[in-house]
Amino acid sequence: MLNSHEIQLYKTKISILTIPRENFWIFKSGVLQILYKLIYKMEGNTSDDDDDDDDKDASTVASVTSSSSSGSSSVEDIEVDDDGLFFQLAFTPEEVTLMCSTKLIKKYLSNPLKISNDPNNLIGSQLLDDEFLVLQMLNDGSNIGKKILELTEPLSMNDISIFFISNYFSDIVLIPSKQKQKAFHILEQEQLNATSSKKNELEERTFRLFKSSEVKPELNRSIKLLLTGARSGDSVEVLKKTAESLTKLCTEETKMKTKSNNFPSYFAITRTPTEEIGLVLPSSEREQKKLNYSKSSILGSSQDFYYPLFINLKNLPIDLKGIVAGVASKLLRAGLNEMSYLSLGKSDMSVRKMTTSIIKTSNKITTTTMPKxxxxxxxxxxxxxxxxxxxxxxxxxxxxxxxxxxxxxxxxxxxxxxxxxxxxxxxxxxxxxxxxxxxxxxxxxxxxxxxxxxxxxxxxxxxxxxxxxxxxxxxxxxxxxxxxxxxxxxxxxxxxxxxxxxxxxxxxxxxxxxxxxxxxxxxxxxxxxxxxxxxxxxxxxxxxxxxxxxxxxxxxxxxxxxxxxxxxxxxxxxxxxxxxxxxxxxxxxxxxxxxxxxxxxxxxxxxxxxxxxxxxxxxxxxxxxxxxxxxxxxxxxxxxxxxxxxxxxxxxxxxxxxxxxxxxxxxxxxxxxxxxxxxxxxxxxxxxxxxxxxxxxxxxxxxxxxxxxxxxxxxxxxxxxxxxxxxx
Known part of the structure; x- marks a missing residue:
């Protein structure tokens, strides 16, 4: 199963930070610093002294990770050095999720994190205790739902907490770094056969939890999203436009509890060391204009949209095991084999289900309420x-x-x-x-x-x-x-x-x-x-x-x-x-x-x-x-x-x-x-x-x-x- 042509493991350790969207203004400056550092590197600029220290630390992390391996040839075959600049930023109406190197989060977000760690603070953000490694599976755009299940089910069934991201170019699983050897042993042993049409144990466990906690997945056909990416050569331009849009987002106006309408309600950007920029965008042109991207910079068709399937997990543990695989299993049995997973955090979880129907919701109907x-x-x-x-x-x-x-x-x-x-x-x-x-x-x-x-x-x-x-x-x-x-x-x-x-x-x-x-x-x-x-x-x-x-x-x-x-x-x-x-x-x-x-x-x-x-x-x-x-x-x-x-x-x-x-x-x-x-x-x-x-x-x-x-x-x-x- 561990094929180096399809799967790569990056050595840099990743941390995950979740922030209530209304309080993102507290973290915005640090997030922009990380984003501009990424732009600076991607433009081919030579690092200054401060950045050299970052690179040395990233190399140290890679070295430690490699030396702590148990000698499994399968792991070493797919393990690759990286530039330490994996980056994923996702927005929903309730939450912002940031995933990037632990080093960068601690360096550029140390002050707001100190406030967050104060027992008396009401910010509501959370930096997960675990650090993660990025396991990237290259895809050809087909059978995405099946791949989600294949990658996550064996790990989840063995009580390994994971996070999943569907990018335009690949599927990404974040594995706890301290459980790397256990995870790869499991994946090496698994024979990934075609997904069964019958319910699996993980699916049943997931939906029993939903039922006992009164959690009901809700499909919202009034919202349409695009899974897309930046064209080759346009990634830096897309990153710059994203930074400009974030600069305008939720400054003191959010602090004063007024609504900010200058940034999309739903958005995600993902950068891996080996790919162009992946994006989740609103399908509405009016919403897209808030990002000011050039149309020629973006891949994909505006007709291949996704409907969001909302699963409110506010009252459940953030390290739920198998939620993605459990839901994916049910959708696969429904014949929906194309889906994308956007973000998971304390405030909200959003699983994106691509419509497999050629039937589209009409934009000619002005009502905001779907019939029931x-x-x-x-x-x-x-x-x-x-x-x-x-x-x-x-x-x-x-x-x-x-x-x-x-x-x-x-x-x-x-x-x-x-x-x-x-x-x-x-x-x-x-x-x-x-x-x-x-x-x-x-x-x-x-x-x-x-x-x-x-x-x-x-x-x-x-x-x-x-x-x-x-x-x-x-x-x-x-x-x-x-x-x-x-x-x-x-x-x-x-x-x-x-x-x-x-x-x-x-x-x-x-x-x-x-x-x-x-x-x-x-x-x-x-x-x-x-x-x-x-x-x-x-x-x-x-x-x-x-x-x-x-x-x-x-x-x-x-x-x-x-x-x-x-x-x-x-x-x-x-x-x-x-x-x-x-x-x-x-x-x-x-x-x-x-x-x-x-x-x-x-x-x-x-x-x-x-x-x-x-x-x-x-x-x-x-x-x-x-x-x-x-x-x-x-x-x-x-x-x-x-x-x-x-x-x-x-x-x-x-x-x-x-x-x-x-x-x-x-x-x-x-x-x-x-x-x-x-x-x-x-x-x-x-x-x-x-x-x-x-x-x-x-x-x-x-x-x-x-x-x-x-x-x-x-x-x-x-x-x-x-x-x-x-x-x-």
Whole structure:
């Protein structure tokens, strides 16, 4: 593994200093001195007497490091002399991290460090006790995520504290100098095979720590960063411009607690002895102008941007072992093999995840808030998501793909509906399977038996109470809390060919009696049966002592509402009769078919409204009256640039079937073609024609926003808050 053509170990010892950004002004002068020393050396100037002393000390460090080696030929093969001027400076809105030689930090930052070491100071900076050695791995720009994991996982699993930097030209691991021999022994023994698609121990350990400490990684698509570098021959110029910009940054204005807007919120510059300057820059031209770099001096494309994945580690130890590798493992399993790591410190940790999608957030949308959706009705247990259509197998199961697309299009939460005992069991299993908060929406579920399938109560040796007890046991055994509602139960008089009225009513009552045993909201189904629905429901809503059964939870959702205005008002008036209850109404494509449907939907109070897809059913079709309200992205509901895949890098063939979705930057195709499609690198998996998915919930939001005359973000936020209030 230790190949001198790919890996180099520099002998100079490095220290790491973290500074709250608001207090950087205290350290700025010393940092600039280090930076100008670097410029002076890179310009080829001869060192003065003072600098000669530095070089001698650096040589001494190198000599000591070499002589203390145990004679491992592998280490000696990759160990190289350096000029002692490794330099990395990184800014986030909260923190500044400086990494450079211990000698330089102690020489130029001695005074502010003395203040920092005073127990009474409030600066909040920290110089790590350990010194580090720089292990540099040259890269070709591919499989960066895999290399992060390969370099850091073996060390982290052996309790070696490390720091990781992804530079434009290389990947850098900082290893504690006192653990050099142990680290190289570990790396020499490791056989770095292809990363497993399964969870590894480090990943599980990392996310257990996150969970116990209530740390939640958050992807922010409103911020875009570029991983780039200075062109050959322009490094000195870039360093000078950086120094000039730092000179203007946070002088007494920060001390007086006024905001400084003359330096980017996110920035990193890295210099190694063998490379040009590496940079992390904001993608915004306005932000880049603050640095005054010449465009001709900078490499890379402004389109290859990164989204930041924030992990707030303020309350965790600064020497966490394996955080980078643990997070990288999870991202790799999500198919994201290009990522960059910017900085780690007491104030903040930022892992940079490069978008592997060719879909870009649109700069045409002025809203600063990304939409956040809760799909409260998703039939993920349906056979279509397993590739079966009318008993014919068309493609492999794509449940994971469906959830990933939903997450990409800002669906934060989904609730899977239980329509039978078997499907309720499956919904629980799925909710406990797809739990990665970075990759998937948060998945919860309901438990209950749909009115169209209640005859299954009579198939269990014709013992309905035994079947009911099986349902009870599902809820009692839910030790992970994924069951958020009791349902889908109710009445459906539109489909009596499935179940006659008397049986629907009998088992609606029976399930309501079971619901009284648990503190769960109701997830209700009502089609063309409003009077009987209300008559059966009322006794369970009462607090009267004469009522034998009372619902512990008096909150309920009537989902997929497609009734009349009179029926809507009758349901909502139950709150007047029973002031202790709270009723919500959800809509989907089936709620918005006709002009009359749309008029009724517009009358649902926004304080009572939720949205859903009821996937794979209830899509908004071209024949629906509501279809006219959907617009092509970018818009507030889908702030992404549109891609026409039919014209992307290829001429349109005459008579060829259109494969691009009309509104979203994703392809769609027949179910029989899904396993045959060849995707462009970074492309999302296609949609299936006539199969609804949770990622399409934005269509319902857009329609309801226009029907009600409510601003998009108000509609989206209110529906999300309503859903959280009921289901959490």
């Amino acid at each position: 959706y809760f799909d409260v009705g998703l039939n993920l247990t349906d056979e279509m998501f397993k590739g079966h259509y009318r008993n014919n197998k068309h493609h492999e199961e794509d449940i994971e793909s469906v959830l990933k697309k939903a997450k990409f299009f800002n669906v934060s939460k989904v609730m899977l509906t239980g329509s039978s005992l078997k499907e309720s069991e499956e919904a629980i299993r799925l909710a406990n399977t797809y739990t990665d908060p970075i990759i998937y929406p948060k998945v919860s579920c309901t438990v209950g038996i749909h009115p169209c399938t209640v005859l299954e109560f009579e198939k269990n040796d014709n013992q309905p109470l035994n079947h009911l007890n099986d349902l009870r046991q599902l809820i009692l055994k839910d030790d992970t809390g994924v069951i958020k509602a009791f349902g889908e139960i109710g009445l459906d008089y539109d489909r009596l060919y499935h179940t006659p009225i008397d049986k629907q009513q009998e088992y609606f009552k029976l399930q309501l009696e079971l619901a009284c045993e648990f503190d769960l909201p109701l997830f209700l189904h009502m089609r063309n049966a409003c009077d009987d629905f209300i008559t059966i429901l009322k006794p369970f809503l009462s607090n009267s002592d004469n009522s034998s059964k009372h619902l512990k939870c008096k909150r309920l959702l009537v989902h997929s509402f497609s009734g009349t205005l009179e029926e809507l008002n009758s349901i909502l008036k139950l709150e007047d009769e029973f002031p202790n209850i709270e009723i919500f109404i959800s809509v989907n494509g089936c709620s918005l078919k006709t002009e009359e449907n749309c008029k009724v939907a517009s009358q649902i109070p926004i304080s009572k409204l939720m949205i859903e897809t009821d996937s794979p059913w209830c899509e908004v079709r071209k024949t629906h009256h509501s279809y006219q309200y959907i617009t092509q992205c970018p818009n507030e509901f889908y702030p992404f640039e549109y891609i026409d895949f039919d014209t992307l890098n290829q001429p349109v063939k005459k008579g060829a079937a259109k494969t691009s979705n009309e509104f979203l930057p994703v392809r769609q195709m027949k179910s029989t073609n899904l396993d045959k499609v060849q995707l462009i690198q970074g492309e999302l998996d296609p949609l299936i024609k006539s199969r609804n998915e949770p990622c399409l919930i934005g269509f319902v939001a857009e329609i309801m926003s226009k029907l009600k005359g409510v601003e998009p973000q108000v509609l989206i936020t209110t529906c999300y808050e309503n859903s959280n209030r009921l289901f959490g």
